[in-house]
Amino acid sequence: MKVVGFPTQGEVLQFVFDASGVLPRKYERDESFDEARKKSTQTALRRLANEVGQLDPNLGKLLVTFSYLIAGVLPPREFWAFGDVFFDLFDTYRHALKTEGTYLTKSETAKWFLLESAAPRLAISVAKQLQRYNVAEDGLLVPADAFWYLPKRDGDNWQWPLERVMRWAYELAGTSIQRFHCPDDTDMALLGKNLESAKNWLAGRNLPSWSSLLKNFDESFEALDRFRAKQGLPSLPETQKVSVRTALFLSRTATYISTLVQKHFGNQTLQEFCDRYCLLAESIADNTKIIRELVHQLIAREQVPPGEWDKVWFVVVTDYWYKFAARQDLLSQAVASGRITVDEAIEASRAFGRLAALQFERSEAFAPQHSIPDGFGELLLEGFAVRKSRDLSISGIEVYRVRLENRGLTEALPWMVPWQRSTYYYRERKYAEAFQFIQDAYERAQYCAGAHQYLLVNQYVELAAKNDKWKEFTQGVHWATYLGFEVRWLRKEPPTKENLEFAFETLKRAVYSV
Incomplete structure (x- = not known):
């Protein structure tokens, strides 16, 4: 059976360490990070890959370690710019994991993310962070080719x-x-x-x-x-x-x-990534010019002393891109709702540079690489309808399961049927049987169900409590926290031991309409 889903956060962090090449310490002069610390970091990466322990704290510690290692490599301005580019991409991954979901295999999902999310985000982030941290002030030399860092x-x-x-x-x-x-x-x-x-x-x-x-x-x-x-x-x-x-x-x-992209996806995909990146990066020249003029005007107008110039760059760049993104979202929503035409959106964008108009002028350049499988949307909605049905039955679930199988979509929606079965047993107050199925659904949904996980994870956490499974309960809470989903009886409260115990005991007794 093919595994559908995004790469796990452990796999992503392992990839980041491997890509940077900073963990091998054979010739490293920094004695504060010795072979023992290297091995403990490798162990932590394996634990994160296996999702052992608390996800957010373990992830946070590894990110601190990564930042420490990179800080010893790059000059300060370049370090902060590189770090924020990395976190921009990582946040893009987490946002997709939380909202998008996927029906593709892990490899196909990685390719989709690379072309449709990473390429445009990286192009904007590089331009943004270089100016935000005023990297040009260091006067470092670079090769003449603007894209020297691309193959x-x-x-x-x-x-x-x-x-x-x-x-x-x-x-x-x-x-x-x-x-x-x-x-x-x-x-x-x-x-x-x-x-x-x-x-x-x-x-x-x-x-x-x-x-x-x-x-x-x-x-x-x-x-x-x-x-x-x-x-x-x-x-x-x-x-x-x-x-x-x-x-x-x-x-x-x-x-x-x-080289990894070329090895796994071929020359065409690597070239497509470079083309998409360059198209965005070349279009951003208008924006960086506008920002540069805004900064210079502000410094001259307010007579800002040189020691404060970096703060001006940081504030102006941050504010500019925040407003730019908000404006683009409004235009996209207006086009999607039919309030304005694509041509009107292009015209309204021209004053804000080529990048602003690009998403409307060249939408084909960002077209999805995969078509939705035939029947996927229909059976996704039907699956939810079956689960919510007042007359939910094992026989009805089986009919749905067969329909999934006949359409070849069992692997694309691996979490739906076990969630339906768990819901059936929950309504029968057979919580032990319900937990077995919700655990299966939870594990299958983690990296592929996107926003649909909100209700599923809450049901998993509740049934873990009802079955007195503290370890599974806390794992579910930490996964929800990682994705940014609220858990009943915790909501926005921090997952301290006291708060977790209160929610655990409350959920043991609470019964909800599912």
């Missing part, structure tokens, strides 16, 4: 971001790959291995951990500086070194992700 198609092959940045680093230093890694032939015995590793990375034969990549280039910078000193030349500028290290980290992460 570049070359016939049947790809030039990966890490290769592009490495070649740019050699160009900046004015050397060949040979002379960058081994500037002095007397160092060949010491640095020859670094040269061979770099050649392998350029050829795409393997991808280094971040600590290996950093060690290689730091040793090369040191060797270059020694060689230049012998020639009476100054060391390479520190800004140049920081720029290269920053670009290497970002390009290594992008290469990990890109």
